[in-house]
Amino acid sequence: MSVLDTTVVLLYFIILIVVGFVGAKKAKTAEDYALAGRNLGLFIYLGCLSAVILGGASTIGTAKLGYQFGLSGIWFVFMIGLGITVLGLVFIHHIYGANVTTISELLGRRYNKETRLLSALVAAIYTMMVSVTQVIGIGTIINAVLGWNMTASMLIGGGIVLFYTILGGMWSVTMTDIIQFIIMTVGIFLFMLPMSLSHVGGWEALTSRLPATYFDFTSMGWGEIFQYFLLYTLGMVVSQDIWQRVFTARTTKIARSGAVYAGLYSFIYALALSIIGMCALVALPSLKDTQNVFAKMALEILPPGILGLILASVCSALMSTASGTLLASSTLLSHDILKQYWPKDISDKKFVFLSRLITLVIGVIAIMFAIWIQDVLVALDVAYAILSGAIFVPVVLGFLWKKATAKAGLYSIVISSLVVFGSLAVEGLSSTNPIIYGIVTSIVSMVVLSYVSQPSSPSQEVNRFVEEEEGRKLING
Known part of the structure; x- marks a missing residue:
């Protein structure tokens, strides 16, 4: 890269650090730190949700899949967007207005406090593993762009994320999300996509230089597409970092509309990145590390200044998602575990300090795991296998099946978690079978244990939960 591009990237990092200080001034209470005061309008809220789709793992991963499979590479991000759309259309009216902070808090209301603890x-673990994927991605970009050692790149990039997340919490996440959303949208659709196509001679030239399978949306295979559905669509529905963003919306209408719009945006974004990956195959046919497809293509086609801005924005995308998931992980641990058991009467100011301390610990662990795994898609598969395999069924049946009991909810999470972890250990971190094993185990456990432990009459807790849900539906229209 030129000196100008390197300067742009470094200046971008400095801006993110400044954002941390600005966020620190806004994050005065625990609700400010975790949920940005529950006061975001549609545009900012849409930017926050879209930033999940625009995350670095999505950008790097889809370009890589486009390089390997062509248009079929869209399914990774498309399934993420589908999950957010389903969340908006089906589940937001259940969860918005419940005045909760985490998915585990809602599970605790539906089942019992033990379920809240275990699900937290x-x-x-899931949210921390998503953070790991983003730190790997940050290291990949910095390594490809600046030529720094991969480990050093992850330490520096992850350290910056950790710094501004600790300071500003959700306010920092929100501000970096908006910066990322605007620049990545402009960068991909006004620069990277048209310049990639121009570099290879246009769409007609691309179709003549690549095999026909690259223009088949199902070329990666229905089995792989279905696995993406299990991993990412189901995972998005019960993902704490997504729920935490949902709770930042000012109204139910904003929460629902923003989720649907973000889901629709995902298809367009996935299509653009897949085409960029296909162009990279023509321009860089002998690329050894396909995880560097996006960065190498940017280095190949973009002019000085624009190159630095685009690569900096990709780092920002990674950092934004990493900060959101780090915050989600620390919120789960602080709000659903420590605050419930020790110390119970902590002041709001001290609780914010405790949340920042836990964020530091989670961030350090995430950086260590990133250095160990060093593969974005493998780490992401592990994260979603844990979430979808162990949490999805108890959440959905808790809303839709009144006969689900507290004992069934608790033991379903215990059993399916053990199955997922055991399967990952036996079949390897890259296997997606554990999520299928976990979901099947969870369904069987929930149904069998609910009928075995079914009381003669519904418990007061279940009745209260159902009454609250019906009340919220009336309030939300």
Whole structure:
């Protein structure tokens, strides 16, 4: 890169650090720190949700899949967007207005406090693993762009994320999300996509230089597409970092509309990145590390200044998602575990300090895991296998099946979590079978244990939960 591009990237990092200080001034209370005061309008809220789709793992991963499979590479991000759309259309009227902070808190209301504790631990592991994927992505970009050692790149990039997340919480996440959303949208659709196509001679030239399978949306295979559905569509519905963004919306209408719009945007974004990956195959046919497809293509086609801005924005995308998931993980641990058991009467100011301390610990662990795994898609598969395999069924049946009991909810999470972890250990981190095993185990456990432990009459807790849900539906229209 030129000196100008390197300067742009470094200046971008400085801006993110400044955002941390600005966020720190806004994050005065626990609700400010975790949920940005529950006061975001449609545009900012849409930017926050779209930033999840625009995340670095999505950008790097889709370009890589486009390089390997062509248009079929869209399914990774498309399934993420589908999950957010389903969340908006089906579940937001259940969860918005419940005045909760985490998915585990809602599970605790539906089942019992033990379920809240266990689901918080499982969801915290998931969100931390998503942070790991983003730190790997940050290291990949910095390594490809600046030529720094991969480990050093992850340490520096992850350290910046950790710094501004600790300071500003959700306010910092929100501000970086908006910066990322605007620049990545402009960068991909006004620069990267048209310049990639121009570099290879246009769409007609691309179709003549690539095999026909690259223009088949199902070329990666229905089995792989279905696995993406299990991993990402189901995972998005019960993802704490997504729920935490949902709770920042000012109204139910904003929460629902923003989720649907973000889901629709995902298809367009996935299509653009897949085409960029296909262009990279023509321009860079002998690329050894396909995880560097996006960065290498940017280095190949973009002029000085624009190159630095685009690569900096990709780092920002990674950092934004990493900060959101780090915050989600620390919120689960602080709000659903420590605050419930020790110390119970902590002041709001001290609780914000405790949340920042836990964020520091989670961030350090995430950076260590990133250095160990060093593969974005493998780490992401592990994260969603844990979430979808262990949490999805108890959440959905808790809303839709009144006969689900507290004992069934608790033991379903215990059993399916053990199955997922055991399957990952036996079949390897890259296997997606564990999520199928986990979901099947969870369904069987929920149904069998609910009927075995079914009381003669519904418990007061279940009745209260159902009454609250019906009341919220009336309020929300």
